[in-house]
Amino acid sequence: MPSLNAQTKHPVTITLNDGTRTGHASPRMLLSDFLRHELGAHGTKVGCEHGVCGACTIRLDGVAARACLTLAVQADGRRVDTVEGLAPDGRMTTLQDAFNRHHALQCGFCTAGILMSLSDYLERVPKPTETELRDMLSGHLCRCTGYAGIVRAVMDVTGQASGNADAKDASGRKEPGHV
Amino acid sequence: MKPAPFDYLRAASAEEALAALAEHGDEARILAGGQSLMPMLNMRLLQPRIIVDVSAIAELGKIDARDGHLAVGASVTQSGLMASSDLATRSPLLAGALPWVGHFQTRNRGTVCGSVAHADPSAEIPLCLVALEGEVVLRSARRRRTVVAETFFIGPLTTLRKPDEMIEAVRFRLPKPGAGHAFREVAMRHGDFAITACAAVVDADRIRLAVGGVGDRPVARNWPILKGDALDDALNAFAWELGGDDDQHATARYRRDLVRRVGRLVIEEARSCQA
Numbered sequence: 001m002p003s004l005n006a007q008t009k010h011p012v013t014i015t016l017n018d019g020t021r022t023g024h025a026s027p028r029m030l031l032s033d034f035l036r037h038e039l040g041a042h043g044t045k046v047g048c049e050h051g052v053c054g055a056c057t058i059r060l061d062g063v064a065a066r067a068c069l070t071l072a073v074q075a076d077g078r079r080v081d082t083v084e085g086l087a088p089d090g091r092m093t094t095l096q097d098a099f100n101r102h103h104a105l106q107c108g109f110c111t112a113g114i115l116m117s118l119s120d121y122l123e124r125v126p127k128p129t130e131t132e133l134r135d136m137l138s139g140h141l142c143r144c145t146g147y148a149g150i151v152r153a154v155m156d157v158t159g160q161a162s163g164n165a166d167a168k169d170a171s172g173r174k175e176p177g178h179v
Numbered sequence: 180m181k182p183a184p185f186d187y188l189r190a191a192s193a194e195e196a197l198a199a200l201a202e203h204g205d206e207a208r209i210l211a212g213g214q215s216l217m218p219m220l221n222m223r224l225l226q227p228r229i230i231v232d233v234s235a236i237a238e239l240g241k242i243d244a245r246d247g248h249l250a251v252g253a254s255v256t257q258s259g260l261m262a263s264s265d266l267a268t269r270s271p272l273l274a275g276a277l278p279w280v281g282h283f284q285t286r287n288r289g290t291v292c293g294s295v296a297h298a299d300p301s302a303e304i305p306l307c308l309v310a311l312e313g314e315v316v317l318r319s320a321r322r323r324r325t326v327v328a329e330t331f332f333i334g335p336l337t338t339l340r341k342p343d344e345m346i347e348a349v350r351f352r353l354p355k356p357g358a359g360h361a362f363r364e365v366a367m368r369h370g371d372f373a374i375t376a377c378a379a380v381v382d383a384d385r386i387r388l389a390v391g392g393v394g395d396r397p398v399a400r401n402w403p404i405l406k407g408d409a410l411d412d413a414l415n416a417f418a419w420e421l422g423g424d425d426d427q428h429a430t431a432r433y434r435r436d437l438v439r440r441v442g443r444l445v446i447e448e449a450r451s452c453q454a
């Protein structure tokens with residue numbers, strides 16, 4: 001295969017959440033920018049652009065990865081899953097629903113990345129211990145929640161803690177909005 | 180935070196990648212997992228003319244145990260090695276150390292050989308390669324050569340690799356019967372680079388301790404089976420030889436103290452799991 005010229009935009013075709021999408025990218029374009037600017041898929045967020053914050057995490061051929069450390073041209077011909085694909089018919093997945101119930105997000109900037117990591121991780125480790133889960137979450141920065149709600153949400157959907165018991169505070173009060 | 184322009188080649192074979200390296204020399208950069216290179220490109224610490232992507236070369240994706248070594252090819256990811264069959268018996272040291280390399284999400288893309296090529300002085304994989312007396316297999320369009328890991332690393336992000344060479348594979352020595360292994364590191368948070376990391380291999384008549392994060396590359400020492408004060412003295416001398424530097428994470432003195440304490444801990448742990 002000949003090399004792609006730096007100054008030219010090249011067609012890049014990906015399977016984005018079950019649909020085929022084509023855009024154009026010069027070799028230096030990051031996959032995160034390609035998704036957002038070229039394909040208009042704004043669900044994937046961009047924070048640090050050096051792999052640390054995790055906001056841009058997507059699944060590339062099923063595997064959770066940083067979109068900001070991937071070139072758009074590298075994704076050509078491959079499958080990219082983003083947060084938009086989690087709820088195709090407009091209904092939230094059980095994990096998204098648990099995030100809502102357990103206050104696993106506030107501003108939501110980190111959420112898309114965390115959900116994409118979890119969607120890969122929970123397929124490999126269906127019932128993580130809290131230690132394992134927190135270790136996985138070390139690849140994401142959340143400046144709002146302190147991670148407690150995220151951990152509760154995952155423990156709930158993996159059937160390891162009763163959502164009810166867990167969502168109560170020390171005095172036994174239910175969290176607001178909890179059903 | 181966007182890379183400067185470069186040409187891009189997705190190499191389909193090792194030959195294709197090596198031909199591009201031969202043509203472009205130090206204007207070319209190999210891209211493997213991108214977990215160290217991409218941040219450097221984004222921050223424009225590097226501005227290569229051409230990127231040669233080796234991550235999709237199927238022939239470099241092999242993990243083989245043969246000739247007393249576990250050979251890991253250039254496109255094998257850290258996650259791939261962690262999930263490979265029998266890693267706990269083929270390399271208990273790697274099985275213990277790999278979970279400390281970055282995060283789940285970075286290990287999914289980052290390669291074993293890329294970490295060795297990158298040669299960060301506190302990286303876990305180069306440390307294990309030195310502890311296990313491993314080798315680096317370098318290949319250019321003209322020849323193939325094998326370099327002992329201990330001489331491969333020269334300093335921070337600096338190795339013996341020539342610009343036209345690719346690391347084709349790295350070879351970790353398989354455990355000797357009856358040997359014990361242990362790995363520990365101290366970092367600010369799990370997933371951060373180690374302030375100090377120690378790997379010990381203990382067999383019937385030898386202790387081997389490798390230390391990362393203190394010197395400018397992973398460094399190992401061999402001792403006979405020392406115990407008690409004699410072991411403390413050896414660790415103390417090693418800590419002073421390594422020296423270490425002050426930086427924003429820790430002082431040199433703290434690092435030397437970690438060599439004494441964590442060094443002793445891993446040696447004792449390795450002893451206790453000797454078969």
Ligand SMILES: Cc1cc2nc3c(=O)[nH]c(=O)nc-3n(C[C@@H](O)[C@H](O)[C@H](O)COP(=O)(O)OP(=O)(O)OC[C@H]3O[C@@H](n4cnc5c(N)ncnc54)[C@H](O)[C@@H]3O)c2cc1C
Nearest residue numbers: 051209211212213214215216281289290293294296302346
């Ligand atoms: C958030 C974060 C945390 C991290 N934490 C750690 C950590 O705790 N410990 C740690 O060790 N690492 C850590 N890393 C870096 C690690 O993830 C990288 O995978 C590794 O350092 C480089 O491997 P790579 O395959 O990603 O290589 P790349 O980034 O693709 O390449 C790195 C360098 O090696 C060269 N190279 C790559 N492959 C070859 C080859 N086959 N032959 C010749 N040259 C080659 C490239 O040209 C480049 O110069 C972290 C990274 C991130 C983003």
Ligand code: FES
Nearest residue numbers: 047048049054068
């Ligand atoms: S934007 Fe990709 S990890 Fe922060």
Ligand code: FES
Nearest residue numbers: 106108142143144
């Ligand atoms: S919800 Fe705001 S950063 Fe996580």
